[in-house]
Structures are given as C-alpha cells and as structure tokens.
Amino acid sequence: MVSEGAAGRGAGPVRADIVLKTITADPAAPDRVRRVLEQALVFTGASLAALYAPGEDAGPLLLTESAGVPGALYGLRESYPADAHSPVADAHRTGQPVWCGPQHLAEGAPDVRLAALPVPGAGGRLLLAVSERPAGFDGDDRACLALVAEALAAPAPPAPDGEDEPGAGSFGLAMDTGRVEVGDTLLDLFGMDREDFDGRVETLLARTVPEDLPSLMSVVEADHMSIGERELEFRVLRPDGPPRWLRLRGRLLPGGEDRPPRLVGTVADASSLRTEVTDVARVQRLAAALATAGTVRDVSQAVVTALREPLRADRIALAELENDRLVVIVLDPPDPEAWPELWRSEWRGEWPDAPVRSMPTLAAALREGRARIWPAGSDVLEPALAEVGPGGLAVLPLPAAGRMAGACLIGWDSPHDFGPDERALLTASAGLAGQALLRAHAFDAEHELVGMLQRQLLPRRLPALPGGVAVARYLPATAGLEVGGDWYDVIPLPDHHVALVIGDVQGHSAGAATLMGQMRTALRAYAAEGHPPDVVVAHANRLLTELETDLFATCAYVDVDMESGTGWCVRAGHPPPVLRHPDGATEVAEGEGGPPLGVLDRTEFPMTPLRLLPGTVIALTTDGLVESAQLDIDTGLARLAAELSGSDPADLGLVADALLADAHRADDVALLLMRYDGMAVKPLREGWTVWRVPEAARQARRFTRRTLRSWDVTGDAVDTALLVVSELVTNALVHTDGRVRLDLTLAGNRLRVALTDTSPRTPVKPNLGWEATGGRGILLVEAVSEAWGSLPVSGGKQVWAELPLDR
DSSP: OOOHHHHHHHHHHHHHHHHHHHHTTOTTOTTHHHHHHHHHHHHHOOSEEEEEEEOTTTOOEEEEEEEESOGGGGTOOSEEOTTSSSHHHHHHHHOSOEEEOGGGSOTTOOSOEEEEEEOSSSSOOEEEEEEOSTTOOOHHHHHHHHHHHHHTTSOOOOOOOSOSOOOTTEEEEETTTOBEEEOHHHHHHTTOOGGGOOSBHHHHHTTBOGGGHHHHHHHHSTTTOOSEEEEEEEEEEETTEEEEEEEEEEEEEOOOSSSOOEEEEEEEEOGGGSOOOOHHHHHHHHHHHHHTOOSHHHHHHHHHHHHHHHHTOSEEEEEEEETTEEEEEEEESOOGGGSOHHHHHTOOSSSOEEEGGGOHHHHHHHHHTSOEEEETTOSSSOHHHHTTOTTEEEEEEEEETTEEEEEEEEEESSOOOOOHHHHHHHHHHHHHHHHHHHHHHHHHHHHHHHHHHHHHHSOSSOOOBTTEEEEEEEEOOSSSSOOOOEEEEEEEEGGGEEEEEEEEESSSSHHHHHHHHHHHHHHHHHHHTTOOHHHHHHHHHHHHHHTTOSOOEEEEEEEEETTTTEEEEEEEBOOOOEEEOTTSOEEEOOOOOBOOBTSOSSOOOOEEEEEOOTTEEEEEEOHHHHOBTTBOHHHHHHHHHHHHHTSOTTOHHHHHHHHTTTOOOSSOEEEEEEEEOOOSSOOEEEEEEEOSSTTHHHHHHHHHHHHHHHTTOOTHHHHHHHHHHHHHHHHHHHHOOSOEEEEEEEETTEEEEEEEESOOOOOOOOOOOTTOOSOOHHHHHHHHOSEEEEEEETTEEEEEEEEEOOO
C-alpha cells in the first residue's frame, strides 16, 4: 500500500504532464512558450524559469523568454558566451542537465539553486530554472523540469520582428532609436492622424497624462524593461473630453548582433473599465503642469488649460496684482471683442491692465482672500465684472507667501450651476496657481538678471576689421536659469592680425560665468602681449590650473593675418572651425588639438595652418550647436558645413541667424563668423635690427632714409621720420638691454615707426625744468607725431609713433 505522502509526491509529474499536454495542444498559440515556462513555477516552486537559444552563426546563448521574477535579481544575464563556463553554457556543450547549488556559484552570488536542462531537438535551446528553497529541486521537481523541457521542444510560434506593417492596435518600438511603428487604430486612440505622426515614441508620450508618464516610461525605456511580457493601464489626453484609459500589453524581443532589441505589443481602449476623471485628478493634473511651469506665461497657460475646458467656461482671465493695478497676463479667448468695454479701453499692450479701484467687488474679494462666486442674474456686480460672466462668475484670489499675487476670473455666458465639488476645485486651483505665479515671478526676474550678466560678460560690439567682417550670436539655454559659460571674442592685434576666440566653460552656474569672464580676459591679455597662438592658449591653461577650480574649459583660438590671408588655429578640446571657400565648398579644419584648459598643467597645444582666399568664411561655434543627446558631434559638424555651403556670405548676419534657426536649446550656443575679404591696399613693411654700437642711431637713420626713398616718400615727412627714429632708437639703447628692432610700416598716407625692445618698462613723459639738458626725446616724439604709444609684446614692449604723410 502506498502512503498518502508518497502518492502526493508522485502526483506532481503526472499533473504537470497533463497540463503541459493541454497547453501544447495548440502549437500556434502566441503565448504558448510563456505558459509552458509558468508551469515550472507552479510544479517545482521555482521563482524564475527562462528559455535560452543560440544566436545567429552559433553566437552567444540569448534569453528569449522568461516567467517569474526578473533574472537581474539573481545576477543572471540576457546572454552567455557559448564557450564560457556557466550553467547555461555547460548544459549546452554537454547536452546533459546541470544542477548547481550555492557552493557551485561564484562568491557573492545569491543563495539560490540553479537548474539548466537542454531542450530536446536540434535547436540547442536550454531551460534555466532558479529556486530559492533551501532544499532546491528534489526528484519530483527534476522530473517536472524535464517535462517542461520536452514541452518546449515543439517549434515556437513565430515572434513578431517588427518588419511587417503593424496590426490595427499593435506597435513595434526600436529600443535603440526610439522609432516606433504603429497601426491606424492605435493612432486613433491617441487622437492623432497618420500624417501628423513623425514616428517618434516621444510624440505619443507627450499625449499621456503627466501622472501616468513615469509608469509608462518604465516600459518604453530599455534600462527598465526585462525580457517577457508587461501590462499596464494609462491615460491619454483628448481635446474633446476627459482623458481616455488605454491598456498596453508588450514584450521585449532580444536583439542580435545586427538587430536591436524591440518592444512589441498592443494598445487597446480600456475606458469602459474606468470612470470619468474626477475633480481630484484635475487638481493633480494642474499641480503637475504648474510644477514644470517656469515662466509667468507658462503658469498662465497651464491654468487656462486645466480650468477652462473642464469647467466649460466661456472666458478665463489671469492677472497679477502690482500695487493697485491688475496686470493681465493671459486672456482666453484673446480677442478684445470678447471682453467688457473697460477692459478694451485699457488694452494698450499685449494684454490690458486696469486699476483695482475701478472694480470694487473684485477689490473686496482680494481683501478677503477667498474665492467668490456669483450666479447668473446677480445685480451687485459692476459692468466690468458682470460682462465677464453674465451666466455666472467666479473670482479666485491667488494667495502666495502671505499676500495676494493676483486673481483669476472665470465667466460663463449661459447660466451655470456651481456644485460643491466645483467650488472645492476652484479653491484648490487658486492656491496652486498663486504659489506657481510667485515662483514664476522669481524665475522671470532671475532669468532677466542672468541675461544681463551674460550680456555684460560678452563683447558689446565687435571691432571693425581690416579686410574682413565678423558677426557673432549667443543663444542662452531655454532650460533652467543658470548662466552659461560660452563666450566669444574678436581681438585686433598689431600688423593687421586678428584673433578669433570661442570657448565654453564646463557647467551652467555663476561660477562657470565668472570663470568664463576670467578666461576671456586672460586670452585677450596674453594675445595683446604678442605671444604666438600656442603660447597664448598655454598661458591660459596654466592660469586655469593655478586657479584651483574644479571646472575646465574648451577653447578654439585662430590668429588670422589679414594681409596675407594665412592663419594658425589652436584647439583645446573644442570643436574645429568650419571653412566655407569662395566656390561654396566647405571643410572642417580638422587638426591635432590639445586637451581642455585646466586638465593638465603642462601640455602641448599644436598649431594647425589655415589658408584663406578672399571670400572665405570661417565659422567657430560651441558644442551646443553641433552636439546633443540626439546628435553626435561629427554629424553636427557635417550639418553645419552643409548649411554654411548653401548660404550667401554677402550678409553674415543673415547667415548666422539661419544657422541658429534650428539650434538645440538644451545648451548655450555661441557662434562666431568672419568673412575674409582681403586688404585692397596692403601695407609696405621693412625692418632693421639695431646693433649696440656707437653708430647705431646713424645707421637707423640711414636705413629709414633709404626705405622711405624706395617708397617715394619725400619732403618734410622724411625729416620728421628721421627725428622720431633717432629719438626712439636712442631711448631704447640708453634705457634697455638686449635686442632692439626697428620696424617701418607704410599704409596709405600713414607711416608707423615702431621700436621693439626687451624691457617691459613703459616710457613716461618727464616733468622737466628749464635747466634740464636732456630727457626731451619722448616729448619731441609726441610733438611731431599724430599718435604714439606703447604696447606689451612677448618678453618686452613696443613703442610706436604714427606720422601723417602728404602724398
């Protein structure tokens, strides 16, 4: 006689066999594999059952279906190399079941028992089961798992691959790109037409009720979705009624080497299972909209959207209280003819404003600080209010921080019955709108302050360039208030050189803006000292490392010789310049660059040569224009080059505006354009190294006379120039040590005499008495020159004087 316990133990495989045969009787059932795996959970007490199959070309073993808790909880992966050591791979290679306890698993692995069984047949598939029971899988459990493996041997129904046209309510979402294929019925459920749908999943998500978006995102984001089926319900907004409840059922299909994972499933109407949206939901929806409303305009639009249509109101007005005047920030409808005469008479700008004292009933409601409702036929209202809502009027004071921030007026043309729930809705909405309006005021004020700070840190205007034109644009990010660290600069340098600078400090904060101002000033100062481009950038890098800040900066510095049309580009972790040649061809001036500023204290910044023909446009930009979460930098630079190629460089302002028309505003954008036209008249130049010999001044005068004669300069101008040269050379030899150089430049009718020495000491005009016998050299230079001055150069200074010529 068999005991009852023994009979019970032996009955498990028998019952499992009966159930599995029933399930596999319909081989075309789309959920057959999942239902078979679920029987492993029922009859063995396993917490997870999964099916693995070899990938293409005998690739890794891929998870194709699972039932139970997510495998990630046990450290299981969605793929295993077939030749590695793992329970799945071992069972695949040997063709024998593998039973593992905690002692067989890696150190630190969960305290579980694993079973891996080959599925009979030539497909190489495997069944993996996990049990948390200390006893693991006993004899009956192992027999049941063997039956499950046999049931899985039947060919699996074809899984949708997303290549065919989706069915009526079905969809297929590519998890790597976010592109989704949908049927017409599904678009109808979302209230969209086929021609209005751009194929992006974000477009569908934008139609959902904000409170339901997090749960929906957990399905459509690959990081949260596990292999197997998911089901949830959510709401979508409709323009002609309450939100509609939809039910989504989907499953994630694993990807292969050349095939990304896909989420496939269906969406159906579940409205019949849900009641109409409640007033509580309306308040929640308004709170969600106001939580993301940054500006006063955003707040006003959110209030209108949340209240006018659900309340079936004919008019709604939102106004701020400034001293004793109501300043309207939104009217719906916006047509002046829909509002009372007093409102129209005060309509001087985008919206009207009016003194509160002209509407005493409204003033009383604001003093009391509570919502007031007047039904149809009320004769206590002044015309300015009565005409807003002849069928009923609600006045909602908007309290915030112990004061009245403003008021909201809601009016009906037809008699309106105010129920108690509606009164509660209006009161709750007023509190939310008042607080949001106060926050938005602070946002707008700070945004204006941020904009003013940014404008102060950037050049007010760009200098006129010899032989070229430059324009610049800056667009702040639309998200957030923080000031950005993007900057640009155009620096005129001696000898008709121009430095074009653009940069970006990491982050968006007051610290980033301050550092941006420091870097712009430093680069301008180092450039004015006469250093070559690589030294200018290296000095700025050293300065940033010495500031002991956690921020770094990228920079592109281009020194252009406007006379010869040559240039040198130095990059410090910044996007390269884009050149548009006169024939419309473009190129990205890729060249070796250095790391961002502030990363390494000692590093090289290579220089890349540039050749500019007359009509060439050089474009420098920050990464906000050419890189985003949806756009890699190479594609962005290629698109910028293409748009620049198709532009007309005759008006650089229009070119800059066109390039920024579709700019991503998640980050700041700075753009600097320069068109090189070439100089119509190029200056004549000659130089002379002054030796420290007794005849130095005489030799300098001889060189000057010979040079001016070759330039056809005659008359008194020659004598004046010889006097200036003699005084400057003598001062340099007497008061400095080291090398001295004399440079003469003739540009049009102006002669420039420049003496460069190795002393940083600037000459000053002496205060001489009548008895002094020397020290009048600088006074003589000032007297005979139209202009004179001194500027720092690398390792010293340059003293110069300009003389007009009558030619």
